[in-house]
Amino acid sequence: MIEVEGLTKRYGDKVAVNNLSFTVRPGIVTGFLGPNGAGKSTTMRMMLGLDRPTAGDVRIDGTHYDRLKDPLTYIGALLDAKAVHGGRSAYNHLLCLAQSNGIPRARVDEVLDTVGLTAVARKKAKGFSLGMGQRLGIAGALLGDPRILMFDEPVNGLDPEGIHWIRTLMKSLAAQGRTVFVSSHLMSEMALTAEHLVVIGQGRLLADTSMADFIARNSRSFVRIRTPQRERLLDLLRGAGLTVVESGxxxxxADGGTSEQIGELAARHQIVLHELSPQQASLEEAFMRLTAESVEYHAHSDRPPQQERQAWGEDWAGRG
Structure with a gap:
């Protein structure tokens, strides 16, 4: 378990993390989301004692990181896959980590096999592709067989097979009762992997909830309907108190009713339906909506910023 309480980090006048509190629990994959500059990497570095908090506290299974003996056996982390001596082979890189944490040499071969690097174990890391470097970083995180694992952008550089592999790995680690904390900008992948979300913006906590609740609270859900008796059904739905819009x-x-309720209403009035499907926004749409005011770095279209924000708002209003 990772416990974050009142965590704050200032760099001069800049507040990178602002009074952040949340708990990462075992048995599930917890996703850590936020726009660029939100403070995610700073928070993860403070969890590992790489940055000192201005205020607040982080505990790893009830203990500060700097008080852990052989820390790789408690928490394994991938923050920067490039943090490897390029002149060392993959095997020797992991062997150095193992020896400094009292981990048996045999474990090096085990994790190399787990991440699929056995065939290149004796090759120097400087010749590795981005995806191979990610796999080596993941091997380092797994080396101590820790109860807690933390990954920052673990799918960077991985091919489709590698992405499927790391997704399955994280889920299996959580199923073993381990604590898994993962940060990623790849929303489609996060939606398939995480069960719980911690979302921050400009260093502040925006959400700490389940994946399902996050999407439900930050997006519009509705039922999509196609029928050759559109006008008749439209009158019936509005008469039943549902909000209905024609989308072309x-x-x-239809908002305010379930697909089952709408289907039964249509059946009672002998209305033919060609489509009846519940619709819900994606994680990406829900995330964009929640963090719209927290984005620090904006790309610009040809329209002035005010028009861009207005158009974005009208788009969401049209959906909602």
Whole structure:
């Protein structure tokens, strides 16, 4: 378990992390989300004692990181896959880590096999591709067989097979009762991997909730309907108290009722339905909506910023 309480980090006048509190629990994959500059990397570095907090506290299974004996056996982390001596082989890199943490030499071969690097174990790390470097970093995190694992952008540089592999690995580690904390900008992958989310913006906590609740609270859900008796169904739905909009191409979007309720209503009035499907926003859409005011670095279109924000807001208003 990782416990973060009142964590704050200032760099001069800049507040990178602002009174952040949350708990990362075992048995599930917890996703850590936020726009660029939100303070995610700073928070993870403070968890590992790489940066000293201005205020607040972090405990790893109830203990400060700097008081852990052989820390790799408690928490394994991948923060920067490039933090490897390029002149060392993958095997020797892991062997150095193992020897400094009292980990048996045999464990090096085990993790190399786990991440698929056995065939290149004796090759120098400087010749590795980005994806191979990621796998080596993950091997280092797994080396001490820790109860807690922390990954920052673990799918960087991985091919589709590698992405599927790391997703399956994180889920299996959580299923073993381990604590798994992962930060990523790849929303589609996070939606398939994480069960719980911690979301921050400008150093502040924005959400600490389950994946399902996060999407439900920060997006619009509706039922999409197609029928050749559109006008009749439209009158019935509005008469039943549902909010219905016509979205073009003969499609109706109904808010305030379930697909089951709408289907039963149509059946009672002998209305033919060609489509009846519940719709919900993706994690990416929900994330964008929640963090819109917390984005520090904006790309700009040809429109002035005020028009861009207005158009974005109108787009969401049209959806909601």
């Amino acid at each position: 191409s003969g499609v109706l979007e």
